[in-house]
Amino acid sequence: MDEARAADRALLWGLVPMIVVQLALFVVPLAIMFVYSFWTTRDFQIVTEWTLANYRSFFDGWIYPKVLLRTLVAALIITALTLLAAYPLAYFIVRYTRRWQKLLLGAVILSFWTSGLLRAYAWMALLGDSGIINKGLKSIGLIDAPLPFLLFSPFAVVLVMTYFCLPFAVITIYASLEKMDWSLVDAAADLGASPMRAFGHVTLPQTLPGVASAAVLTFVPLTGMFFVPMLMGDASSVMIAPLIANQMQAFQLGLGAALSFIVAIVVMAALALSWRHLDLDGQAA
Amino acid sequence: MAFHSDRRDFLRQAALAGTGLGAAALGAWPGRAAAAGTVNWLAWGGHVEPQGIKSFFDSSGIRVNHIGMSGNAETFAKLKLSGTAQYDLFEADGLWPQRYMQEGMIEPVDLDSIPNVAKYLHPEFKKIPALQSGGKSLIVPWGWNPTVLIYNKAKVGTPPTSYEALIDPKYKGRIGFSDQHEFMWPVAAMLLGYAEPFKMNKAQLGKARDMLIRIKRNAPTISKGWNEQMRLYVDETVWIGLSSPGRALTIQAAGGPAMGHANPKEGYYGWIDGDMLVKGAANRDSALAWINHIHSPEYVATNFKRLQRGTANRGGMELLKQQGLVDMVKANLMDQPEVALNMRLIAAPPNQDEYAAAWNEVLAA
Numbered sequence: 001m002d003e004a005r006a007a008d009r010a011l012l013w014g015l016v017p018m019i020v021v022q023l024a025l026f027v028v029p030l031a032i033m034f035v036y037s038f039w040t041t042r043d044f045q046i047v048t049e050w051t052l053a054n055y056r057s058f059f060d061g062w063i064y065p066k067v068l069l070r071t072l073v074a075a076l077i078i079t080a081l082t083l084l085a086a087y088p089l090a091y092f093i094v095r096y097t098r099r100w101q102k103l104l105l106g107a108v109i110l111s112f113w114t115s116g117l118l119r120a121y122a123w124m125a126l127l128g129d130s131g132i133i134n135k136g137l138k139s140i141g142l143i144d145a146p147l148p149f150l151l152f153s154p155f156a157v158v159l160v161m162t163y164f165c166l167p168f169a170v171i172t173i174y175a176s177l178e179k180m181d182w183s184l185v186d187a188a189a190d191l192g193a194s195p196m197r198a199f200g201h202v203t204l205p206q207t208l209p210g211v212a213s214a215a216v217l218t219f220v221p222l223t224g225m226f227f228v229p230m231l232m233g234d235a236s237s238v239m240i241a242p243l244i245a246n247q248m249q250a251f252q253l254g255l256g257a258a259l260s261f262i263v264a265i266v267v268m269a270a271l272a273l274s275w276r277h278l279d280l281d282g283q284a285a
Numbered sequence: 286m287a288f289h290s291d292r293r294d295f296l297r298q299a300a301l302a303g304t305g306l307g308a309a310a311l312g313a314w315p316g317r318a319a320a321a322g323t324v325n326w327l328a329w330g331g332h333v334e335p336q337g338i339k340s341f342f343d344s345s346g347i348r349v350n351h352i353g354m355s356g357n358a359e360t361f362a363k364l365k366l367s368g369t370a371q372y373d374l375f376e377a378d379g380l381w382p383q384r385y386m387q388e389g390m391i392e393p394v395d396l397d398s399i400p401n402v403a404k405y406l407h408p409e410f411k412k413i414p415a416l417q418s419g420g421k422s423l424i425v426p427w428g429w430n431p432t433v434l435i436y437n438k439a440k441v442g443t444p445p446t447s448y449e450a451l452i453d454p455k456y457k458g459r460i461g462f463s464d465q466h467e468f469m470w471p472v473a474a475m476l477l478g479y480a481e482p483f484k485m486n487k488a489q490l491g492k493a494r495d496m497l498i499r500i501k502r503n504a505p506t507i508s509k510g511w512n513e514q515m516r517l518y519v520d521e522t523v524w525i526g527l528s529s530p531g532r533a534l535t536i537q538a539a540g541g542p543a544m545g546h547a548n549p550k551e552g553y554y555g556w557i558d559g560d561m562l563v564k565g566a567a568n569r570d571s572a573l574a575w576i577n578h579i580h581s582p583e584y585v586a587t588n589f590k591r592l593q594r595g596t597a598n599r600g601g602m603e604l605l606k607q608q609g610l611v612d613m614v615k616a617n618l619m620d621q622p623e624v625a626l627n628m629r630l631i632a633a634p635p636n637q638d639e640y641a642a643a644w645n646e647v648l649a650a
Contacts, residue, residue, distance in 0.1 A: 043635060044365050044384075057642075063649040130520045148458075152506040152522075231513070235462060235504045238648045246648065249355075250641035251362035 037257035044251050054258035064243070068263060071239040072270070074154070074229075075222035078161045082218050083211060085162065086169035091203075093170075094177040108170050116164065120231050123160045127151040127232075156232040161225060169214040176210020177203075216271060223267050324568055324575045327352045327360070327375035328560070331592050332427065337584045345578075347571045357381045357467065358637065364390060369563045373572035378558035379467070379631035382416055382423035391561040393421035399573055401580035405600030407622040413557065415630065424559040425576050426597035428589070429625045430529035430617070431548075431555035432468050435536075437524040438543040448476050448549050450525055451500045461514055461526025462504035466644045467631045468527060468554065473497045475551035482554070483632040487639060494643040498650040507648065515539060531617030535593045555628035557597070595619050 037054055040047045058064045093104050111119060126132050129146040137143045149155050180203065188198040204211075226241040240263055247256035330353050338349045354360045357377055361384060364375070369390050377385065385391045396411050397403040402425060410426040417423070434445050440459070441450075451460050451472070463469065473493035474482035485493055501507070505522055508514040515532070517523040519541035533544035560579075566572055578584065585601025590610065595617050596602055602619040618624050634640045 041638065043637065044362060061646070063646050067649045124516075128520060129522055230464075230507065230509055233506065235501045235507050236650070238507070243645045243648060246645055247641055249359040249362070250637055250644075251358065251365070252638055252641050255638075 033257040033260065036253050037261055039254045041251055041253055046253065054254045055262070057255055058259060058262050064240070064259065064262075067238065067243060068240050068266065071223055071225075071241075071263075072266070074157065074161075074239065075219050075225070078158055078165060078222055079215055079219045081158065081162045082165040082169045083173075083215060086166055086173055086214060087211065089166075090170050090173040090177055093174060105171070105174065108167050111163075111167060117227060119164070120160060120228055123156075123163070124151060124232065127156055127159075151232060152234045154233065154237055157229050157237055160228050160232055161222065164228065165218040165222065168217045172214035172217055173207065173210050176207040176213075180206050212275070215274075220267060220271070223263060322347045322568075322571060324349045324374065324571045325352065325372045326350065326560075326572075326575065327354050327372045329354055329376055329558070332376070332579075332588060334584060334587050337579065337587065341575060341578045345571075345574060347574060349575055356465070357631075358633070361385070361633070370567070372563050373566040373568045374560045374562060374575070376427075376558060376560055377424070378556040380415055381633055382561055384633045385561060386418060386423050390564060391423060392564045392566070393418045393423055394425055394562050394573075394576075395421050396425065399425070399577045399580065401577045401600070405580055405582060405585075405598050407597055407599045409622040409626050410557070410597040413626065416557075424557075424561050425580070426557050427559040427579075428592070429555065429557040429595045429597055430531070431553045431624060431628045432471075432527050433530055433546050433548050433553050435518075435526060435528045435530070435533050435544055435546045437518070437521060438545050440521065440524040440542070444545055444547045445525060446547060446550050448472050448551055452476075452496075452503060454503075456525055457503050458505050459522075459524040460500060460503040461517060461523040461528075462501050462507050463514060463527065464507050464509050464648075466640070466647075469497055469500075469647075470634075470640070471554040471629075471631070472500070472527065475549075483634045485634075490636075490639055490643045494646050497647045501647060501650065515541075518542075518544065529594050529617070531593045531595070531613070534613060534616040538593075553628060554631055555625070556631055557625055559597070589617070589619070593617060595622075595625065597622070597625070 036046075038050050038052070040049070040051060040053055089108075093101055093108075097104055124131070127150040128134070129151070131151070133150060134143070134146040137147070184202050184206070185198050188202045189195075193201065224241045225239055226245070229237050229239045230242060240259070244256050244259045244263070247253075247259065324347060326349055328351060330351075333351050338351070342348055352372070354376060357379065360375065360377065361381065364372075364385075365388065369375070382391065386393070396406060406426065410429075411422065413422070413424075413426065416426075434448070434450065436445055436450075441456075450456065470485075470493060471482040473496040474480075474485060474489070476496055477489070477492055479485060479489050479493070482493075505517075508517060511528075511532070514523075514526065514528070515536055518526070518536045519539050521542055528546075530546040533546045536542070536544045560576055562569070562572060562576075579588075580598055580600075582598070582600035582604040585596055585598040586604040586608065589596045589601060590605065590608075590613070593613065593616075596619050599622075602614055605614050605619070614620055
């Protein structure tokens with residue numbers, strides 16, 4: 001037993017490179033950014049005087065709270081739509097496609113094989129004024145002029161971001177459904193529960209941790225969405241990430257860092273609140 | 286027991302992977318390439334001709350490492366933060382070279398000491414007053430162009446004569462709006478009658494911001510970069526916008542509608558870009574040899590045929606003419622270098638933080 005422990009301890013050294021990488025590429029840069037958030041820049045010079053000015057800037061005007069709220073609302077809507085689309089798909093794959101399961105899962109993640117930017121451009125080709133959808137509808141006489149809301153609109157951003165997030169949610173919910181004890185569903189049916197009732201009282205509660213994980217995996221990256229809103233949104237659909245990037249590019253490192261931390265804190269607080277509300281403790285993930 | 290075995294396997298694999306990654310990372314770590322025969326060139330991707338790099342290597346044995354760069358402010362910030370030691374040459378446009386000179390980052394160049402530059406550069410570009418220091422040039426000029434109005438000839442009947450077209454309600458949803466704020470501030474300033482677009486005070490900046498918000502509300506989207514803008518012109522989503530005059534021809538060549546360009550009555554700003562020599566560059570001679578190579582008419586003609594903009598190089602222009610591309614030369618004003626000297630140049634605002642904040646308000650509105 002002691003030998004086994006000693007061997008384990010020796011092997012733990014194998015994790016050292018990973019810890020070093022995490023420290024060097026995540027913890028240290030984050031700490032540097034945190035320090036910068038209390039400094040300012042003046043004419044491309046970093047002024048190393050401690051100040052809360054950058055954090056105050058967030059609340060000074062209307063723009064940052066407004067755009068952050070816009071971002072959070074958009075992320076929430078897209079997360080909800082993604083879960084609504086992902087759950088039935090994952091359910092279908094687990095329950096009805098035993099033979100083709102791997103193939104279907106492969107199809108779900110197939111989109112990752114191409115760059116996100118390319119996929120966004122492909123959507124633009126579909127949704128644009130002279131895109132396939134508008135041309136098709138025009139050719140069958142359903143519309144006279146291109147539908148204006150298809151591209152450069154909040155609709156386009158929500159649609160495409162939902163598409164981008166779908167694989168993450170499907171895979172996560174799939175893992176949860178796959179592990180579920182399906183004999184409980186059969187038992188509920190034997191006791192006279194309708195399929196809907198069995199779903200609401202047996203299936204959903206058991207897979208809720210998976211749904212919550214999918215929600216987190218979807219929601220958190222959405223708060224940093226950048227290129228899809230810029231490419232597909234209208235001129236008023238700018239999210240918080242481009243504003244942070246703009247500050248960084250203009251060498252306003254302190255303000256950019258402070259904005260990043262505010263966004264992170266708001267997102268973490270929202271997640272903590274919802275996690276507490278869901279009360280998932282004790283349920284198997 | 287099985288658990289123990291799995292964990293050991295995992296840790297063993299983690300150790301191997303970690304060691305491998307560490308070794309790979311160390312091996313790939315970019316060091317300062319001080320060896321002769323290398324040039325570290327921080328440049329806009331559009332200026333790179335892979336065939337030109339290859340032919341330079343074949344003839345000189347010097348390897349060119351191209352490192353892509355983005356906007357002026359971003360590049361300046363990056364170099365200010367990390368230093369210039371890892372580069373031999375980098376690029377900028379407008380009056381930004383002055384800032385680099387003030388910071389002691391660059392070494393002015395005697396343009397006549399570089400054979401191809403001495404022989405082929407338009408004489409006008411050898412003495413750009415704002416870009417001189419002690420009889421030498423801060424920059425080896427490469428391309429240039431004014432930023433004027435371009436418009437869809439069929440959709441916009443009468444050629445626009447003023448930037449006011451950008452806020453005209455009849456073009457709602459048809460205006461091109463770029464995220465390149467350096468070119469947007471002068472438009473707002475000129476519409477408001479301000480003489481110094483890059484030296485606006487807070488009150489002026491507020492009004493300019495409101496003007497840009499008005500223009501933005503006439504635009505369907507905010508476009509990033511020229512390729513994205515061009516697509517909007519090609520599919521006729523936007524009809525009027527700002528660009529170099531020659532871009533009208535590029536849009537048509539890409540299958541778009543017939544485009545025209547017009548000089549607005551308020552005036553226009555423009556840019557002259559080029560390469561700057563890093564002060565104390567590790568590979569100074571190789572860097573100058575590379576500058577000499579890219580100023581050969583062949584490299585210039587290849588690059589500007591693709592980019593469609595004005596060149597500062599007379600030899601390249603003549604070669605394009607010989608290739609029968611007279612229309613392209615004229616559309617891009619390549620044969621009118623005097624225009625470059627008469628236009629006002631984009632610059633670095635001294636109150637960068639206020640400009641960045643105001644631009645964020647434009648984006649957010």
